[in-house]
Amino acid sequence: MAEISVIVPIYKVEKYIDQCIQSILEQTFSDYEVILVDDGSPDNCGIICDEYAKRDKRVHVIHQKNGGISAARNAGLNRFFCNVDNKYVTFIDSDDWISAYYLEQLYTTAIMTDADIVSCDYSSKQLVENNGKTNSDNIRIFSGKNALIERYKGDAQIRVSSWGKLYRRNLLEGLNFPEGKIHEDQWFSTMAYYFANRTVFLNDKLYFYRLRNDSITGSEFSMKRFDNIELMDWVIRVFKDNNDIQLTELASLHREKTCAQYVLMSKVKSAGRIPSQFRMSKNKALLIVHRYLPREKFIQHFQMIYPRIYRVYKLLHDIKQKVIFKR
Structure with missing residues (x-):
């Protein structure tokens, strides 16, 4: 013992x-x-x-x-x-x-x-x-x-x-x-x-903690990541069953932010493979990321989803910065 x-x-x-x-x-x-x-x-x-x-x-x-x-x-x-x-x-x-x-x-x-x-x-x-x-x-x-x-x-x-x-x-x-x-x-x-x-x-x-490229966290995005959202739903159900309003609201928002990032990380070409209960449009996902997460996260996802638009945005932003600097 x-x-x-x-x-x-x-x-x-x-x-x-x-x-x-x-x-x-x-x-x-x-x-x-x-x-x-x-x-x-x-x-x-x-x-x-x-x-x-x-x-x-x-x-x-x-x-x-x-x-x-x-x-x-x-x-x-x-x-x-x-x-x-x-x-x-x-x-x-x-x-x-x-x-x-x-x-x-x-x-x-x-x-x-x-x-x-x-x-x-x-x-x-x-x-x-x-x-x-x-x-x-x-x-x-x-x-x-x-x-x-x-x-x-x-x-x-x-x-x-x-x-x-x-x-x-x-x-x-x-x-x-x-x-x-x-x-x-x-x-x-x-x-x-x-x-x-x-x-x-x-x-x-x-x-x-050993960082490894072949670990779950170090590998490319997999649809299995949506297991995380399913488990969040289990957690939210427990909070609801216990009439815990505060944690239900906090956990639901956390779920929404995480799910939005997964939808964006899964890339447009894989959208059809996302389990139906977790699907949302890429625009809705971007809005959630823009509203709740740091600006760097939004830029990262926007660049990935709309690369051409981002390049135009980046060009205009750089021109604007040069003009401000010259003043």
Whole structure:
């Protein structure tokens, strides 16, 4: 039994898995277990996981047929809930790695603040390690659903990624990742935020995120991105069922802005492939982006949809700037 379970879903990350697992095993905190879920990886990941389990009794391995990252995380959660004494769980993506103080600082903060969720900051670069101490000035505490309200208002620190967070056990009972969808964190983390009594954010960068061109976020636009909108609809339905008018309105606006960007990113030639419930005209999508998002975003999308008009606009704008400069 362990105070914390660390769940790592694994698929085709042979190049990165050692750095990930080593960073977990080198924690300053001692009372934890590691659940490695080999999601039918066709490379040597399964063998590598078994080798770690042989060398370290804290490591447990689950081998299963490929079902996607949600199925892998759910398998890890099922094992976590089988151990009745385990109190907290955290998720680490298998191509990422963590600070040696990751578990210690998140756990200490959870105990100190009685938080249901503790989230740390992240970086795409390795930083100089801190001393493992959390400065009270680096902590932000939200009661109830206030963290979610601030997220919908644009607080960039409040992310829906499941990694980089420590969750209290009873918060997650009955909550799973939706299988067969991408952007699965949209549902899981939003529901966790919604039902948490207290959420705490640390400004300390304790999680290191690897940027990869072949990842979902680093690849070209796919129609599967609209899974995100569908999951937002699930979330909005929960808010409506709970008569939560404020969050229903905020989430609906967030959905509209995200859907508009996806419609524009999907390009005109692919418009017919957009699921019917998410379709809107490119002009409506541009109006939404113009109204609610930064000007740079609007220019970016306008240039993509109307390249010829944009070139004329840019030419006239440059001429105008030269005239102003000469004055």
